[in-house]
Amino acid sequence: MDAENSKSGVTRRRFVRDGILVPLSLAVAGGAVSTIFLRKGDARNFYLRPPGAIEEKRFLAACIKCGKCAQLCPYNSIRMAGPEAGVGTGTPHIVAREIPCYLCPDIPCAKACPSGALDSSLQEVEKIRMGTAVIVDRENCLSIRGLRCEVCYRQCPLIDRAITIEPRHNTRTGVHTIMEPVVHRDKCTGCGICENACVLEKPVIVVQKSPPVQKDYYDF
Numbered sequence: 532m533d534a535e536n537s538k539s540g541v542t543r544r545r546f547v548r549d550g551i552l553v554p555l556s557l558a559v560a561g562g563a564v565s566t567i568f569l570r571k572g573d574a575r576n577f578y579l580r581p582p583g584a585i586e587e588k589r590f591l592a593a594c595i596k597c598g599k600c601a602q603l604c605p606y607n608s609i610r611m612a613g614p615e616a617g618v619g620t621g622t623p624h625i626v627a628r629e630i631p632c633y634l635c636p637d638i639p640c641a642k643a644c645p646s647g648a649l650d651s652s653l654q655e656v657e658k659i660r661m662g663t664a665v666i667v668d669r670e671n672c673l674s675i676r677g678l679r680c681e682v683c684y685r686q687c688p689l690i691d692r693a694i695t696i697e698p699r700h701n702t703r704t705g706v707h708t709i710m711e712p713v714v715h716r717d718k719c720t721g722c723g724i725c726e727n728a729c730v731l732e733k734p735v736i737v738v739q740k741s742p743p744v745q746k747d748y749y750d751f
């Protein structure tokens with residue numbers, strides 16, 4: 532996975548937005564949520580912390596805001612929060628819709644952390660748990676609507692493990708098959724590549740911290 536793949540996701544997103552789809556809605560407004568600030572378009576109410584981050588309260592206490600994790604990230608995925616973050620000012624986070632985590636095999640960000648805010652003993656990318664991807668807008672997901680999209684599935688670095696495609700009968704048309712992307716929370720790392728790749732203006736799949744249980748089907 533490289534920055535070029537990221538760019539192709541954006542290109543397709545723009546193509547679909549401008550050429551095929553009527554824009555569905557504007558991005559979720561960013562703003563302060565308690566002491567947490569989220570950028571416009573970052574459709575979550577928590578900071579997506581870098582790989583290996585310990586529990587949030589302990590993270591805030593441990594992080595010395597040195598920025599080493601951000602310096603070592605080859606994709607510039609990690610950015611340091613500004614004063615709008617309150618107690619989190621200067622702490623690292625990832626805005627997946629802009630640049631997700633590309634799951635470097637050697638996890639250099641976590642290894643660089645001198646404070647223990649990131650678990651430097653983390654060895655396997657499969658064990659990273661930044662959050663869990665959730666299809667938050669099933670009505671607008673192109674695949675669930677019966678169209679051939681599946682971009683999130685194909686971009687997932689843990690394809691066929693973290694996201695699978697579950698075919699089922701399209702009861703709306705009666706003759707087609709719906710190829711539904713299904714996230715497996717026990718495998719999902721929360722890297723946000725699916726959120727970044729979603730072709731819609733407002734991503735229908737986003738990383739959440741404690742996602743609710745999803746319905747495993749949706750009929751129109």
Ligand code: SF4
Pocket residue numbers: 581582603604605606607608609631632633634635638639640641
């Ligand atoms: S694993 Fe790699 S891409 Fe992901 S945040 Fe760490 S350094 Fe950046």
Ligand code: SF4
Pocket residue numbers: 593594595596597598599600601622623643644645646647648649
């Ligand atoms: S390397 Fe560790 S201590 Fe330094 S900013 Fe990143 S998480 Fe915080």
